[in-house]
Amino acid sequence: xxxxxxxxxxxxxxxxxxxxxxxxxxxxxxxxxxxxxxxxxxxxxxxxxxxxxxxxxxxxxxxxxxxxxxxxxxxxxxxxxxxxxxxxxxxxxxxxxxxxxxxxxxxxxxxxxxxxxxxxxxxxxxxxxxxxxxxxxxxxxxxxxxxxxxxxxxxxxxxxxxxxxxxxxxxxxxxxxxxxxxxxxxxxxxxxxxxxxxxxxxxxxxx
Amino acid sequence: xxxxxxxxxxxxxxxxxxxxxxxxxxxxxxxxxxxxxxxxxxxxxxxxxxxxxxxxxxxxxxxxxxxxxxxxxxxxxxxxxxxxxxxxxxxxxxxxxxxxxxxxxxxxxxxxxxxxxxxxxxxxxxxxxxxxxxxxxxxxxxxxxxxxxxxxxxxxxxxxxxxxxxxxxxxxxxxxxxxxxxxxxxxxxxxxxxxxxxxxxxxxxxx
DNA sequence: TTCGGCCTTGGTCATATGGCCAAGGTATTT
DNA sequence: AAATACCTTGGCCATATGACCAAGGCCGAA
Numbered sequence: 001x002x003x004x005x006x007x008x009x010x011x012x013x014x015x016x017x018x019x020x021x022x023x024x025x026x027x028x029x030x031x032x033x034x035x036x037x038x039x040x041x042x043x044x045x046x047x048x049x050x051x052x053x054x055x056x057x058x059x060x061x062x063x064x065x066x067x068x069x070x071x072x073x074x075x076x077x078x079x080x081x082x083x084x085x086x087x088x089x090x091x092x093x094x095x096x097x098x099x100x101x102x103x104x105x106x107x108x109x110x111x112x113x114x115x116x117x118x119x120x121x122x123x124x125x126x127x128x129x130x131x132x133x134x135x136x137x138x139x140x141x142x143x144x145x146x147x148x149x150x151x152x153x154x155x156x157x158x159x160x161x162x163x164x165x166x167x168x169x170x171x172x173x174x175x176x177x178x179x180x181x182x183x184x185x186x187x188x189x190x191x192x193x194x195x196x197x198x199x200x201x202x203x204x205x206x207x
Numbered sequence: 208x209x210x211x212x213x214x215x216x217x218x219x220x221x222x223x224x225x226x227x228x229x230x231x232x233x234x235x236x237x238x239x240x241x242x243x244x245x246x247x248x249x250x251x252x253x254x255x256x257x258x259x260x261x262x263x264x265x266x267x268x269x270x271x272x273x274x275x276x277x278x279x280x281x282x283x284x285x286x287x288x289x290x291x292x293x294x295x296x297x298x299x300x301x302x303x304x305x306x307x308x309x310x311x312x313x314x315x316x317x318x319x320x321x322x323x324x325x326x327x328x329x330x331x332x333x334x335x336x337x338x339x340x341x342x343x344x345x346x347x348x349x350x351x352x353x354x355x356x357x358x359x360x361x362x363x364x365x366x367x368x369x370x371x372x373x374x375x376x377x378x379x380x381x382x383x384x385x386x387x388x389x390x391x392x393x394x395x396x397x398x399x400x401x402x403x404x405x406x407x408x409x410x411x412x413x414x
Numbered sequence: 415t416t417c418g419g420c421c422t423t424g425g426t427c428a429t430a431t432g433g434c435c436a437a438g439g440t441a442t443t444t
Numbered sequence: 445a446a447a448t449a450c451c452t453t454g455g456c457c458a459t460a461t462g463a464c465c466a467a468g469g470c471c472g473a474a
Binding site for chain 2 (some may be wrong): 021022105110160162164165183187194195206
């Protein structure tokens with residue numbers, strides 16, 4: 001196994017354990033054992049436990065952006081790109097690497113000093129989605145929403161939270177969930193026949 | 208200070224510390240010190256750290272349900288009740304007790320055995336919201352949404368996630384966020400003039 | 415074949431932690 | 445005033461943990 005392969009193995013096993021037990025409750029010895037190496041070897045690769053977490057998060061963001069990019073590559077309509085991108089994101093979050101989950105839910109574990117690397121990774125990821133949202137907004141087919149950041153927060157929250165309740169092989173697939181989610185996000189839950197007439201004006205004020 | 212007052216003090220300080228540092232990273236000594244008692248005294252009240260977390264979560268749910276109940280008491284329209292309830296929930300989550308936040312984000316910290324108490328608390332809270340949603344649904348003003356649990360998951364996720372980005376005294380108030388959130392949830396982000404005609408049929412299939 | 419760098423081995427060490435308790439004090443009840 | 449239940453005190457202990465390292469082996473390059 002090459003150096004890169006070994007390091008990947010470590011990050012993968014660490015992500016699995018962090019997700020399962022939480023960061024603080026996972027020991028470096030466990031990570032080493034799961035990666036089939038001795039604690040000393042792990043220390044050689046990553047001097048501290050924080051370093052493992054940060055590396056894992058950086059890689060998760062790289063991977064997520066790359067995979068979503070591929071998924072939307074051949075889709076031209078910005079709103080459809082958003083839909084496809086969200087679908088891919090949910091697939092990654094629910095069935096892919098645990099690292100994404102860990103990044104989203106274990107960032108509080110880090111001592112304040114170490115949060116720097118994490119903040120950079122998160123910010124990179126948020127900026128990526130803001131780009132997709134801005135393009136969708138620019139089509140003019142959306143409401144006159146003024147605050148893309150707020151939209152991202154809401155959508156991101158609903159999508160991310162799926163990871164807390166989703167169970168494999170029970171009910172809906174990630175794709176089905178994504179379809180329902182996008183309909184919810186795009187069209188809302190109230191019937192068109194029971195809406196006030198000035199919705200867009202309301203949005204202008206509220207967003 | 209009475210026994211109940213002292214116990215409350217402990218739970219309050221524990222919630223603050225858990226939220227700040229995470230469950231595993233907080234020591235019983237810290238909780239004791241913050242509650243102005245010695246570790247032994249804390250042990251007398253709560254034999255183990257897990258017990259503190261569970262008690263804190265139970266109380267958070269009791270309190271949240273009670274406060275939302277009061278807030279919607281005099282509102283009769285089910286959809287308006289939902290809106291007011293969500294607003295109250297966001298206020299509690301963002302400016303109230305840290306215990307609610309801890310319940311939502313630190314449940315993974317518990318050893319599997321101790322998750323029982325937590326699951327009960329969470330289930331109680333979810334059932335409460337399902338009740339509000341069912342009443343709103345029964346008005347017939349919503350889309351023909353078939354799966355209330357899915358709706359709750361999406362709404363809950365978006366609302367809960369606010370706690371991860373909200374900063375006090377910067378930008379919107381909890382009430383403003385709640386208003387925008389409800390508009391998003393009820394009416395969707397796409398303009399009515401750019402929607403397909405068969406949205407309700409789509410929802411029938413997707414939800 | 416020899417050399418040199420990369421990686422592993424098998425520990426050690428100081429520290430922090432959760433859980434625990436015997437003894438003593440304080441307040442409330444009878 | 446006496447008894448009793450309640451709570452605090454101050455410290456102990458076994459264990460687990462993150463970090464660390466000297467020594468040696470493996471393997472490709474020269």
